[in-house]
Amino acid sequence: MNLDALTRTSGEWLRGTGPESDIVICSRIRLARNLADFPFTNRASDAEKTEIERVCRSAMDKAGLDLDYQSLVNLGPLDRQLLVERQLVSRELSNGDGPRGVAIGPRENMSVMINEEDHLRIQVMNSGFSLPDVWEQINDLDDRLEEQLHYAFNPQLGYLTACPTNVGTGIRVGVMLHLPALANTKQIEKVFRALHKINLAVRGLYGEGTQADGDFYQISNQQTLGKSERELIRNLSDVIPQIISYERQARQEWIGQRRQHLHDQVSRAYGVLKTAHTISSSETMHLLSSVRMGINLGLIDDLEIRTVNELFIHTQPAHLQKIQGESLEVDERNIARAGYIRRRLLEGRHDDETAD
Structure with missing residues (x-):
């Protein structure tokens, strides 16, 4: 292997x-x-x-x-x-x-x-x-x-x-x-x-x-x-x-009582992931958690669950360094992680647009 x-x-x-x-x-x-x-x-x-x-x-x-x-x-x-x-x-x-x-x-x-x-x-x-x-x-x-x-x-x-x-x-x-x-x-x-x-x-x-x-x-x-x-x-x-x-x-209950608040939370999380230039592993996990829930609740329609599941794993320190092909310090990993997430999310949207 x-x-x-x-x-x-x-x-x-x-x-x-x-x-x-x-x-x-x-x-x-x-x-x-x-x-x-x-x-x-x-x-x-x-x-x-x-x-x-x-x-x-x-x-x-x-x-x-x-x-x-x-x-x-x-x-x-x-x-x-x-x-x-x-x-x-x-x-x-x-x-x-x-x-x-x-x-x-x-x-x-x-x-x-x-x-x-x-x-x-x-x-x-x-x-x-x-x-x-x-x-x-x-x-x-x-x-x-x-x-x-x-x-x-x-x-x-x-x-x-x-x-x-x-x-x-x-x-x-x-x-x-x-x-x-x-x-x-x-x-x-x-x-x-x-x-x-x-x-x-x-x-x-x-x-x-x-x-x-x-x-x-x-x-x-x-x-x-x-x-x-x-x-x-x-x-x-x-x-x-x-x-x-x-x-x-x-x-x-959450979406019924506070739909706007929840939609805002999910949209902000998705927005940060699509635009961030540096992001920690912990923050990534929490933002992806909101995005994953947003997909399942129909608040995000241009991203697949499988992509989010993979991002949970591929943005972990060892995966990230293997993807980059080099050993990275924490700050360097945070920058590389943000770039990798932006690319993956952009690829997801491009596939959907091409399919249309």
Whole structure:
């Protein structure tokens, strides 16, 4: 896989065409697995990690999986950060030590991390609210790997993992949501309190410890032990439609009661993005959030959701520097980011005008 080419493409999860994709960016399921014949990664020597990597890669080849492997040892900090921004690897894998890597599917909807906290972190993510489809894909992927590997498994406890909170199914079921109306109308904290009471975690765009820039939130299960995979998926599948309903209701109330104010906010955000000559990553996220909502509410009609989704990722620091082809300081990135956004938005309008 040519990592430079990632700046010219978008992963399947960024398409913006899945179910409920006006609010649900993507659905993701991750499985933690370990090999029975090796110590956990945090207790393994570099020689053992090398062997774990070899065994896992061999298993993927024997299973006939269409995955492209990248050794993170051979990647520089910028390329590793690019994969983090792309949601293909975790920050922990990027910043880790010793032999480690990731196998990536051609549509970027699958990735298998090797030697993260666990020997294997298997991930599938699709556009929109599509947990049943994601489960079918990752279950098949896991079964094919398990035919080739001897997983650490206990008949009473289930799959054994480095962190006790993952023991059992080893599954993390998550949905990434865009909730600007609930955030702007100050209803978001009420929703979060309700989620915490039913053991669901709320995180920012890049997982644990990150902020919800652009009003993006990841909601996932905290408990794995004592429940089946299907139970955990069903629990989240029952909750997410309620949040979608709350967000839609908040949007309609907002546009019904303060349409001019909302239209002005969206238009100003779009205007700044089209004309700014320097802009930070954080400000970009917040302005794009308003524009994305404006498109879904019919307040902007010359821009596609997919373009906005891509801009959220392509304007992140590593993507931006790869696009520019050089290392940039913060101020230089802010200037380059503004120029890139102006070009992308101009291309979008030109395509629409040509089509007319």
